[in-house]
Amino acid sequence: MTAAIEIAAREIGRVRGERAGPTLIVVGSLHGNEAGGVRACERVFGALRERPLPIAGELVMLAGNVGALREGRRYRVKDLNRVWREEQVAALRARDPAHDDAEDREQRELLSAIDEALARARGPAFLVDLHTTSAAGHPFVLFGDTIPQREFAITLPLPILLGLEEQVDGVLSEHMTRRGLVTLAVEGGQHDDPASIDHLAAVVWIALSSASLLARSDNPHLESALARLDRARGAVPRVLEVSSRRVIGEGDAFRMEPGFANLAPVSKGQTLATHTRGGVTETVRAPHDGWVMLPLYQGQGSDGFFWGRAVSERRLRASRLLRDLRLDRLLRALPGVSRDRGDRDRLRVDTRVARFYPLEVFHLFGFRKIREEGATLVVERRKH
Numbered sequence: 001m002t003a004a005i006e007i008a009a010r011e012i013g014r015v016r017g018e019r020a021g022p023t024l025i026v027v028g029s030l031h032g033n034e035a036g037g038v039r040a041c042e043r044v045f046g047a048l049r050e051r052p053l054p055i056a057g058e059l060v061m062l063a064g065n066v067g068a069l070r071e072g073r074r075y076r077v078k079d080l081n082r083v084w085r086e087e088q089v090a091a092l093r094a095r096d097p098a099h100d101d102a103e104d105r106e107q108r109e110l111l112s113a114i115d116e117a118l119a120r121a122r123g124p125a126f127l128v129d130l131h132t133t134s135a136a137g138h139p140f141v142l143f144g145d146t147i148p149q150r151e152f153a154i155t156l157p158l159p160i161l162l163g164l165e166e167q168v169d170g171v172l173s174e175h176m177t178r179r180g181l182v183t184l185a186v187e188g189g190q191h192d193d194p195a196s197i198d199h200l201a202a203v204v205w206i207a208l209s210s211a212s213l214l215a216r217s218d219n220p221h222l223e224s225a226l227a228r229l230d231r232a233r234g235a236v237p238r239v240l241e242v243s244s245r246r247v248i249g250e251g252d253a254f255r256m257e258p259g260f261a262n263l264a265p266v267s268k269g270q271t272l273a274t275h276t277r278g279g280v281t282e283t284v285r286a287p288h289d290g291w292v293m294l295p296l297y298q299g300q301g302s303d304g305f306f307w308g309r310a311v312s313e314r315r316l317r318a319s320r321l322l323r324d325l326r327l328d329r330l331l332r333a334l335p336g337v338s339r340d341r342g343d344r345d346r347l348r349v350d351t352r353v354a355r356f357y358p359l360e361v362f363h364l365f366g367f368r369k370i371r372e373e374g375a376t377l378v379v380e381r382r383k384h
């Protein structure tokens, strides 16, 4: 359990440059038990007050779940990072605030702080969302895989997890991507580890230069921030791709094998977990050499672990090339694949016919999974 922290206001700090330029919005601690995000923002803002730097555009740093932070809890009524689906945000905007629960109020305030920052913007806008994890291990980056977001994320010398964000619904960064911002989220390390604050502060210093608010030559924190994150990455590859999730159903018994870090290499056949569902006990083994990500060791949750593999530089370049050439049109010619009638950017995949194209094929072409409707998989082309 994380201790409650003192926090004066949602806005932790704001630096508006005299020169026009991009807007960088940093959100810390959308989860109230992850104080590291707010602490990192306070540290960066303190340093900028002590030694002002020639920032162009505007840096705005916001606390996520203020009420839950004060209580040292992840949230009070509901998870503030699962409420950002388009229809959820539209419903919140349309609803009478008198009916708000604790997280509705947080979301409403946060949304208006972000809206105001965007209304003041004098250039492109970026959003960085700072988190920490319950498991020990390496810090890493998550983002929706569009080319601009990939280019932004790759400036952080941390492992990048592609495809994880589409396994969960309604996260803030995805909502802001839909609104045209370049976004990423960072898991900085374990909740109460002081090093997590160092990692998250380093992310903000690097983001200031990657988003072009601060020239690299004017950023005295850049070198040490890059070195710190590079050290924290250790031997983990730069890019990992999530291909599946071990779903724990209600009433299942699930026990992860001990000893996996939050990103852990495993060999084919290695025992990962024991999973009992419907009275049948399965020993879960690695289907091939790969990576276990975010194993579940404590607390509740429906994600046993995520499974994936390292992505080579060559494959990353190939995917960029495929998208530049718009070869995704070819996907529609595959058996079992058709364009959604309601939405030009969506494809419907009949998994009975198209069972041999794994989700990775669609990832490679810049699509993400939206949902499964029976045997139909719906994927959507990422915009921007």
Ligand SMILES: [Zn+2]
Binding pocket: 030, 031, 034, 131, 132
């Ligand atoms: Zn979090």
